[in-house]
Amino acid sequence: xxxxxxxxxxxxxxxxxxxxxxxxxxxxxxxxxxxxxxxxxxxxxxxxxxxxxxxxxxxxxxxxxxxxxxxxxxxxxxxxxxxxxxxxxxxxxxxxxxxxxxxxxxxxxxxxxxxxxxxxxxxxxxxxxxxxxxxxxxxxxxxxxxxxxxxxxxxxxxxxxxxxxxxxxxxxxxxxxxxxxxxxxxxxxxxxxxxxxxxxxxxxxxxxxxxxxxxxxxxxxxxxxxx
Amino acid sequence: xxxxxxxxxxxxxxxxxxxxxxxxxxxxxxxxxxxxxxxxxxxxxxxxxxxxxxxxxxxxxxxxxxxxxxxxxxxxxxxxxxxxxxxxxxxxxxxxxxxxxxxxxxxxxxxxxxxxxxxxxxxxxxxxxxxxxxxxxxxxxxxxxxxxxxxxxxxxxxxxxxxxxxxxxxxxxxxxxxxxxxxxxxxxxxxxxxxxxxxxxxxxxxxxxxxxxxxxxxxxxxxxxxxxxxxxxxxxxxxxxxxxxxxxxxxxxxxxxxxxxxxxxxxxxxxxxxxxxxxxxxxxxxxxxxxxxxxxxxxxxxxxxxxxxxxxxxxxxxxxxxxxxxxxxxxxxxxxxxxxxxxxxxxxxxxxxxxxxxxxxxxxxxxxxxxxxxxxxxxxxxxxxxxxxxxxxxxxxxxxxxxxxxxxxxxxxxxxxxxxxxxxxxxxxxxxxxxxxxxxxxxxxxxxxxxxxxxxxxxxxxxxxxxxxxxxxxxxxxxxxxxxxxxxxxxxxxxxxxxxxxxxxxxxxxxxxxxxxxxxxxxxxxxxxxxxxxxxxxxxxxxxxxx
Numbered sequence: 001x002x003x004x005x006x007x008x009x010x011x012x013x014x015x016x017x018x019x020x021x022x023x024x025x026x027x028x029x030x031x032x033x034x035x036x037x038x039x040x041x042x043x044x045x046x047x048x049x050x051x052x053x054x055x056x057x058x059x060x061x062x063x064x065x066x067x068x069x070x071x072x073x074x075x076x077x078x079x080x081x082x083x084x085x086x087x088x089x090x091x092x093x094x095x096x097x098x099x100x101x102x103x104x105x106x107x108x109x110x111x112x113x114x115x116x117x118x119x120x121x122x123x124x125x126x127x128x129x130x131x132x133x134x135x136x137x138x139x140x141x142x143x144x145x146x147x148x149x150x151x152x153x154x155x156x157x158x159x160x161x162x163x164x165x166x167x168x169x170x171x172x173x174x175x176x177x178x179x180x181x182x183x184x185x186x187x188x189x190x191x192x193x194x195x196x197x198x199x200x201x202x203x204x205x206x207x208x209x210x211x212x213x214x215x216x217x218x219x220x221x222x223x224x225x226x227x
Numbered sequence: 228x229x230x231x232x233x234x235x236x237x238x239x240x241x242x243x244x245x246x247x248x249x250x251x252x253x254x255x256x257x258x259x260x261x262x263x264x265x266x267x268x269x270x271x272x273x274x275x276x277x278x279x280x281x282x283x284x285x286x287x288x289x290x291x292x293x294x295x296x297x298x299x300x301x302x303x304x305x306x307x308x309x310x311x312x313x314x315x316x317x318x319x320x321x322x323x324x325x326x327x328x329x330x331x332x333x334x335x336x337x338x339x340x341x342x343x344x345x346x347x348x349x350x351x352x353x354x355x356x357x358x359x360x361x362x363x364x365x366x367x368x369x370x371x372x373x374x375x376x377x378x379x380x381x382x383x384x385x386x387x388x389x390x391x392x393x394x395x396x397x398x399x400x401x402x403x404x405x406x407x408x409x410x411x412x413x414x415x416x417x418x419x420x421x422x423x424x425x426x427x428x429x430x431x432x433x434x435x436x437x438x439x440x441x442x443x444x445x446x447x448x449x450x451x452x453x454x455x456x457x458x459x460x461x462x463x464x465x466x467x468x469x470x471x472x473x474x475x476x477x478x479x480x481x482x483x484x485x486x487x488x489x490x491x492x493x494x495x496x497x498x499x500x501x502x503x504x505x506x507x508x509x510x511x512x513x514x515x516x517x518x519x520x521x522x523x524x525x526x527x528x529x530x531x532x533x534x535x536x537x538x539x540x541x542x543x544x545x546x547x548x549x550x551x552x553x554x555x556x557x558x559x560x561x562x563x564x565x566x567x568x569x570x571x572x573x574x575x576x577x578x579x580x581x582x583x584x585x586x587x588x589x590x591x592x593x594x595x596x597x598x599x600x601x602x603x604x605x606x607x608x609x610x611x612x613x614x615x616x617x618x619x620x621x622x623x624x625x626x627x628x629x630x631x632x633x634x635x636x637x638x639x640x641x642x643x644x645x646x647x648x649x650x651x652x653x654x655x656x657x658x659x660x661x662x663x664x665x666x667x668x669x670x671x672x673x674x675x676x677x678x679x680x681x682x683x684x685x686x687x688x689x690x691x692x693x694x695x696x697x698x699x700x701x702x703x704x705x706x707x708x709x710x711x712x713x714x715x716x717x718x719x720x721x722x723x724x725x726x727x728x729x730x731x732x733x734x735x736x737x738x739x740x741x742x743x744x745x746x747x748x749x750x751x752x753x754x755x756x757x758x759x760x761x762x763x764x765x766x767x768x769x770x771x772x773x774x
Contacts, residue, residue: 143574
């Protein structure tokens, strides 16, 4: 995890504004320039290799989006839609690669978000890899006894063989987790963080530029849509 | 006193059998106590009641009083008790929920609202005690089972509880990890922390504790110093006695003998060593454990290489499993054992190297097809249960392969004591019963090879004995078996061939005694000879002295 110098709150605003602006504009030149800037940022943060791996997952929705928009409208709308999804995906990737779930939940708490909500959000990010591993084990166990869930249309008939154990184990796991959290003081009042997020001068600068960028962007968008 | 139970009874919701039944106990500060007993005897319930999870987290009916460091657990919520008593749960995965090991350790301290300087101080202390310094920046879910166990322990230690409870901490540890955890527990004891350790494998910890409590049907039926308790009548309570004690008990010597030195001392008291020698050598002359009669290969592996995320996992494995063999696959956590067994039924396909399963090329057959020949019994039976009745669960394989043999399946139901359970939901069974269902399901298709993954992990003595007799039967019937285990006493008892993996390489392959005699290979594989083997060596020395 690359730690950034920015407070998670200012970063949240910066990336939120970037997402809004990317959604607001569809000019091909704007999107291509944004893509260039984002790739440069990814390289500067030394995330290029991880980003390439991430793109493997992003490729399918981008292509689907492109095809649907092409078929429904025209080719230009298709590739602009695909590119927009690609840039927004990269914005999210950069944000989560530079913000740990703890930092994010601390930031949300400072913004007035209730503690249980912030904790559940960060803990669920932690448990996705665990559930993936469990799902893999269940799949292996069922395939080992001849249940044909190797893929293909027949797998659909054996969905309970996969979903049943996964559901039961997820419930059991959630129960065990709640018990362990309770035993370590989850939710008691007066919690104090080891690293409290602190807003520094450059956070204010980033916040100011983000809001200014958003205002200018929305104004241009509004004026360009006038007859 | 640090912990006190006064006539405590507890019923889980919607049950009419008490999990704790009129329980009394007093624990003094600084004591270290081993809690033993069969599954379902109330050990985990006792842990929950000791830190206030009963009655605050688990509903149900509680009578009697529990005091932790003088605080009544009914009147004080868990978040007031957790500074005094900490519990390391059985499943380390379900108690690690932060992004890094460091964040995991400070989580409880942040909840306590401590100053950052105090947090740093406690973090340094706990990470030193639990030997976590090299892991601090790692993500908990990337750690091995043993490392996770240490993190879970460290996360509780930072709270500086005066009482520490650990629920089956040795279950998933390899011999080195076990030795490491024993060292940590000794350090904790020297720091004055009261320890309550629940464990089935008594010999792992018995020498380090002051007192043993034996639980049976929700009651503490025996308590006292380990030697005193184990010298008494304890056979009805499903305890897995230390291996040497079992050996001497079989010879009519009813003494608690915990280690090889004590065994040798006992041997020296006797005028003739012949009965001991004969008894120790007996398993090797057992016809059912003799070398396989057949040379017919079930699995052939040649120069098999495997990698995960660019890191080599298996490195040039050469191996032939022959019909009728009973093979133990041993090695540290992460040595490549699970990866290797996944090649035995085609779950993993060889990219570099050659694998043949009963002359079938796994590259040309799907796992579902190969499952007809090789059955895998996984460590966690919950991974496979999905049918509505036990009968349907066991018959899933035979019906899938159109190989249903009613006579054979009825035999299996009988052999595994499943007849009274056939119409019950497998989800509602105990863990031991589920394990039996998964064994029966694996054997129901009459496979050529049965692979068992950690069959004794977390099993109490009755389940272990049942497994022992099952393996004996299967070997007598000429079934080819391979099992992965950290339980070397079990491996020595059943396997006629040991395979030792270390860092993806097969470093030893031979009869158990031959492998154990090669000290350098045992050290390389992170293994230690069984107590029985050490006693045989000592006996040879004594006999030489005699002659």
